[in-house]
Amino acid sequence: xxxxxxxxxxxRQLTGGEGMIEMDAGTIGGIIMELENLNPGxxxxxxxxxxxxxxxxxxxxxxDIRFAEGMETEVADGAEISIVPAVAGG
Amino acid sequence: MIPRMVGLTVLKxxxxxxxxxxxxxxxxxxxxxxxxTAENLKCKECGRTYxxxxxxxxxxxxxxxxxAYDYEKIRRRAxxxxxxxxxxxxxxxxxxxxxxxxxxxxxxxxxxxxxxxxRLAAELGLKKLWVKNDTANPTHSFKDRVVAVALQRAYELGxxxxxxxxxxxxxxSVAAHAAASGTEAFVFVPxxxxxxxxxxxxxxxxxxxxxxxNYDDVNRLCTEIASxxxxxxxxxxxxxxxxxxxxxxxxxxxEQLGWRAPDKVVTPVASxxxxxxxxxxxxxxxxxxxxxxxxxxxxxxxxxxxxxxxxAYAAKAEHVxxxxxDTIAKSLAIGNPADGIFALEVVRETGGSIESVxxxxxVDGIKLLxxxxxxxxxxxxxxxxxxxxxxxxxxxxxPDDETVLYITGDGLKTLDAVADTISxxxxxxxxxxxxxxxxxxxxxxxxx
Numbered sequence: 001x002x003x004x005x006x007x008x009x010x011x012r013q014l015t016g017g018e019g020m021i022e023m024d025a026g027t028i029g030g031i032i033m034e035l036e037n038l039n040p041g042x043x044x045x046x047x048x049x050x051x052x053x054x055x056x057x058x059x060x061x062x063x064d065i066r067f068a069e070g071m072e073t074e075v076a077d078g079a080e081i082s083i084v085p086a087v088a089g090g
Numbered sequence: 091m092i093p094r095m096v097g098l099t100v101l102k103x104x105x106x107x108x109x110x111x112x113x114x115x116x117x118x119x120x121x122x123x124x125x126x127t128a129e130n131l132k133c134k135e136c137g138r139t140y141x142x143x144x145x146x147x148x149x150x151x152x153x154x155x156x157x158a159y160d161y162e163k164i165r166r167r168a169x170x171x172x173x174x175x176x177x178x179x180x181x182x183x184x185x186x187x188x189x190x191x192x193x194x195x196x197x198x199x200x201x202x203x204x205x206x207x208x209r210l211a212a213e214l215g216l217k218k219l220w221v222k223n224d225t226a227n228p229t230h231s232f233k234d235r236v237v238a239v240a241l242q243r244a245y246e247l248g249x250x251x252x253x254x255x256x257x258x259x260x261x262x263s264v265a266a267h268a269a270a271s272g273t274e275a276f277v278f279v280p281x282x283x284x285x286x287x288x289x290x291x292x293x294x295x296x297x298x299x300x301x302x303x304n305y306d307d308v309n310r311l312c313t314e315i316a317s318x319x320x321x322x323x324x325x326x327x328x329x330x331x332x333x334x335x336x337x338x339x340x341x342x343x344x345e346q347l348g349w350r351a352p353d354k355v356v357t358p359v360a361s362x363x364x365x366x367x368x369x370x371x372x373x374x375x376x377x378x379x380x381x382x383x384x385x386x387x388x389x390x391x392x393x394x395x396x397x398x399x400x401x402a403y404a405a406k407a408e409h410v411x412x413x414x415x416d417t418i419a420k421s422l423a424i425g426n427p428a429d430g431i432f433a434l435e436v437v438r439e440t441g442g443s444i445e446s447v448x449x450x451x452x453v454d455g456i457k458l459l460x461x462x463x464x465x466x467x468x469x470x471x472x473x474x475x476x477x478x479x480x481x482x483x484x485x486x487x488x489p490d491d492e493t494v495l496y497i498t499g500d501g502l503k504t505l506d507a508v509a510d511t512i513s514x515x516x517x518x519x520x521x522x523x524x525x526x527x528x529x530x531x532x533x534x535x536x537x538x
Contacts, residue, residue, distance in 0.1 A: 009317040010149055019317065045150065054409065055135065055152040057426065062307060064426070066412055082314060085147040087154040087428045088326045089255055089309035090333075090361020 003075050005031065006082045011046075014039045028058060029071035031081065046083065055086045127163045128188035131155040131330055134432065142188065144247050144322065146329045154428065155330045157188045165378040170349060180235050180338040186374060187338075188331050193242045195271040199234035200338050202226040204346040207495070210462040210475075214482040218492045220352070222343055223465055229266045229290070230500035231259035231421075231468075232339065232364070237267050237324060240332035244322035250274065251321040255312035257305050257360070257421045258287030259468075259499050264324060265294035276321070278308050284420060286503050304415055306425050333363045340371025343494055344381050351375070351383045352492040356478045358470045359390040359399050359444060360422040362429030368496070369436045386494075388436050389486070390444035391477035393417035393469075397446035399430045403437065410434070418449055418507050419469040421499060443486060447476040455479065456501060456508055466501030474498075 005021045012019060021038070023031050036043035045053075051071065052058055058065045059082040065073045075081060131140040135153025146155055168185040176182025180200030181192045203223045211219035227234040237260065244252055253276040254264045261277045268275035277291055281300040292298045301308045316326040324332045344351055351372045357365050369388050376384030392400040395417030402410045410430035415423035427433070437444055447455070452469055455476030460466045467475070478495050481487045501508070515531070517523045 006314065008313075010147060010152065045152075048151075053152055054431070055147065055154065057310070059310060062303070062310070064306075064412060067414075082310065084310050084313045085152050086426065087147050087152070088313045088316075088323075088329060089305070089428055090325060090363045090424060 002077065003031070004080045005035065006080065008083055008085060010085065011042060011083070014042045014045070025075055025077045025079070027071065028060075028065055028073045028075060028081070031075060032071075057084045057086045058082070059084065125190045126188060127159050127161075127167065127185055128157050129160050130158055132158045144244075144249070144327045146327050154432075157330050157334055159186070159188075159374075161374070161377050164374075168378060168380070170345075170380060173345065180238060180335065180342075183338050183341045186334075186341065186371075187239055188334055189239060189242045190246050191242070193238065193245070193271070196238065197228040197234060197267060197270055199227050199238045201342060204343060204494070205463065205465075207463045210459065210495075213458065213462055214479055215489055216482055216487065216491070216493060217489050220343075220347075220492075220494045221459075221463055221465060222339060222494055222496050224339065224496065224498045225465065225467060225471075225500040227263075229259075229262040230503065231263065232336065232496075232498040233259040233263040234267075235338050236260075236332045236335035237263040239335035240322070240324035240328050241267050241271070241273070243331035244324070244328050245271075247322070247328070249320070249322035249328075251276065251319070253277065253312065253315070253321045253323045254325055255279075255305070255309045255323070256291075256325075257423060258283050258291075258503065259421050260325065261291040261298070262287060262503075265291045265296040265298075268296055269294035278312050280305050280308055280420075284504055284506060286505060290503070304425070305420075305423055306412075306415075309424075309426075333367055336364045336367035337371035337374065339364075339496060340368045341375065344372065344375050347492075349381055351381050351386045352494045354387045354389060354442070354487055354491050354493045355496065356389045356391060356474055356481065356487075356493065357496040358422055358474045358498055359392050359427070359430075359433055360424045360470075361427045362390075362399055362431075362433030364496075364498070365390050365433045366429055366436050369440065385440055387440045388442040389477065389481055390433055390437055390442070391474040392444060392446045393419040393422055393452060393473050394446040394448050395419070396423045396425060398425060399427055399433050400444045400446035402430065402434055403444040408434075417452075417469075418504070419452055419473050420504075421468060421470045422473060443481070445477045445480055447473055447480065451476040451480075453508055453511055457511065459497065460501070465497055467497045468499040468501050468504040469507050470499050471497040471501070472507070 133148035133153040178201045179198040207219045207221045224232040251274045275296040278299045316323045372385045375381045396415035412426035415425045452472040456472035459475045
């Protein structure tokens with residue numbers, strides 16, 4: 001039971017340069033806490049008052065979690081999570 | 091003897107300093123530091139600063155980075171006389187842009203016509219209306235401004251491959267500029283984009299990648315690729331420089347009006363970047379003393395089928411809730427606009443607004459602009475014209491307000507949007523038939 005988490009270049013100093021990390025499936029909130037256990041400091045960069053920072057988008061297989069259940073969104077086995085800076089495009 | 095020794099010592103130090111710069115690898119950065127008026131990149135969210143490199147978000151809070159300038163330096167350099175002697179392109183405002191030099195190869199974007207639109211004004215009950223016709227750019231949209239600046243900065247930073255995520259106009263522009271300079275380019279677009287925009291990109295011989303998804307999907311993919319490849323994505327990792335190109339719309343407007351700002355401007359909103367940069371441009375002209383008033387009231391225009399910023403404005407919300415786009419105005423179809431909250435701040439600060447219009451109003455707007463000004467705009471311009479009409483009808487723009495309408499793209503790019511609305515005559519090459527079937531019908535008022 002695992003999911004892949006794609007890490008943006010801005011956070012790779014906290015993951016030892018890793019751009020992809022395998023984690024156990026669960027909710028987005030649970031996966032972020034597990035990421036924090038493995039890479040201390042990453043949760044502070046992703047979250048503000050327990051919610052995803054407004055300039056970060058998190059997708060599960062291309063679907064924005066804001067269109068699902070946010071931090072409570074369940075991530076199925078085999079899914080790919082992308083953490084992407086929101087400030088792009090236009 | 092002492093002065094000579096001192097002189098010699100100074101010379102030695104100067105030589106030593108020069109020798110510290112390897113002549114090839116870092117020479118562009120060194121020249122850039124001397125030439126530009128830009129100081130650094132600053133996070134709009136938390137204020138942290140960064141060097142002028144290929145960075146677009148704050149490493150700490152992921153807030154957007156924006157170029158900050160030394161306005162005293164600009165004030166000293168950028169006189170009205172110096173600008174008036176500059177090239178008839180956006181590069182006449184180089185002192186306000188984050189680049190070291192003008193590009194060696196350039197398509198001469200910008201300095202497009204500002205047209206007094208009396209017939210459109212009369213139709214809407216206004217008296218002082220101008221249209222900034224940015225369809226007159228080399229690839230027929232305002233994107234040539236941002237691309238010119240982004241690519242020049244990308245070359246200064248040493249990039250050899252350029253790329254973008256686009257709803258079409260940007261694709262056209264990146265492809266053309268890359269072709270002109272012989273640069274490798276990758277252009278990513280939604281697969282269902284208007285065929286005219288895809289043809290007008292692929293013709294330049296660049297790599298066009300049609301992505302099966304909407305613009306927000308394309309944008310996400312490009313942001314991920316930008317993390318892996320050392321390419322200059324104009325609207326991702328060099329976005330802070332790219333976005334500054336839009337300021338030139340404000341500089342030109344002010345110069346063409348005789349160095350003053352209008353009372354109100356109406357501009358389309360996709361990511362929200364254009365709106366915020368037009369505001370920044372007017373503000374900067376005031377800051378360096380080239381105009382008196384610092385900023386006009388800024389009004390934004392969106393399609394109802396993709397109006398997340400208009401919805402947030404109407405709801406008096408602080409955040410912009412992403413939507414799934416569903417509109418013919420594909421160049422504005424960004425459901426998760428990066429600068430949406432900053433666009434909201436600008437319109438609230440300046441006494442403007444952000445309105446949205448229906449699909450039918452978009453088509454009506456395209457026709458109204460064409461029939462009263464001779465300017466054929468794409469769907470985004472239909473949105474902007476329709477919102478102007480709405481603002482005039484509701485009294486948010488008064489008859490005596492000096493108003494500028496920004497038309498940012500050419501109608502030849504979105505022909506399908508109006509193809510079913512036009513009418514023509516067809517006759518044999520026969521004079522009697524012309525009299526009867528054409529003039530007769532015209533006289534009956536069947537066709538205007």
